[in-house]
Amino acid sequence: MFLVTFVVKGENMSRRYIFLYLNQSELATLQHFMSRMAVKGNIRARLRGSAILLSHQKKIPGEIARSLGKSETTVYGWLKRYREKGINGIAPFIHPIKLTDEQIKELLTVSYYSAVGKSHKEYYNRWSFRRMAKWVEEKWGIKISYERVRQIVYKKLRE
Secondary structure, eight states: OEEEEEEEEOSSOEEEEEEEEOOHHHHHHHHHHHHHHHHHTOHHHHHHHHHHHHHHTTOOHHHHHHHHTOOHHHHHHHHHHHHHHGGGGTSOOOOOOOSOHHHHHHHHHHHHHHHTTOOOTTOOSSOOHHHHHHHHHHHHOOOOOHHHHHHHHHHHHHO
8 A cells, every 4th residue: 555645736725635545455455344344234344444445546535525424534534544554444443341251240130130120139120221331330430331331231142
């Protein structure tokens, strides 16, 4: 991969544009990445990959942003991350689980009693993922989003 920048001078200002040129190997890797993200249903990662491909096709970041429905700043950020880290720069980031196995087991107990509609010790009668996240913060002092709690619960239930 190499980067090409050029400056277009207008009446009142000049504008710098960036294009990424990918070699055959990088192009094949990116296309494989995009097909994997399609199978997994990761739309955000596919958008980032599309931006890289469009840049390779000599589209300016403004055009890329308009065609993908994103801001030009976002597209510049994606291009920068791809330049710095390659495919890992646009891949989805997986957050490590902050809870221990014992804490997760207790959290699953909470979700179980919520699912069957029973009250258990200090637990509420009905639990939401937001309430679980708040409970985790109160109980262990770990700030965690309700979305992360949902991911942990569903991941452990599938195992």
